[in-house]
Amino acid sequence: METKGGMLISRIKQLQDRIFGKILAEQGLDINGPQGRILFVLWEKDRLTVTEIGRRTSLANTSLTGMLDRMAAMGIVERQPDPENRRQITICLTQKAREMRRDFEGVSQKMNEIFYWGFSDREIAGFEDVLEKILFNLRRWEETRKKSGRKD
Known part of the structure; x- marks a missing residue:
């Protein structure tokens, strides 16, 4: 049986990212999807x-470092030493980021409306169950590789 789930997920992700970026910009939120x-x-x-x-x-983590640098420069996150372990750095929200939350939640709601247009509640639940299983399988595979020490 030929399957194309991975390809479909990739295409959905690319299109969803473009639409999400447009809606973020329309709301005046100067962030991208991963920053969101x-x-x-x-x-x-x-x-x-x-x-x-x-x-x-x-x-x-390699992608996060650059994103967090840009987010810090934008004034939406700060790096602070962990009070319990000063060698550890924690990422904290600024007041500016807290004020963005309501607008961001509106964008997320709009994306959900677009994403699930024409779906019944039952279809949504079933679809999300399947996605959870796929996510579990991917995480299990990745964790198994880490434990075995394989890097390929």
């Missing part, structure tokens, strides 16, 4: 390490 994902996890729990942000967003 970083803000989203920090709005849920402020003061996270770069490693924890990477785990929660699935963004690579």
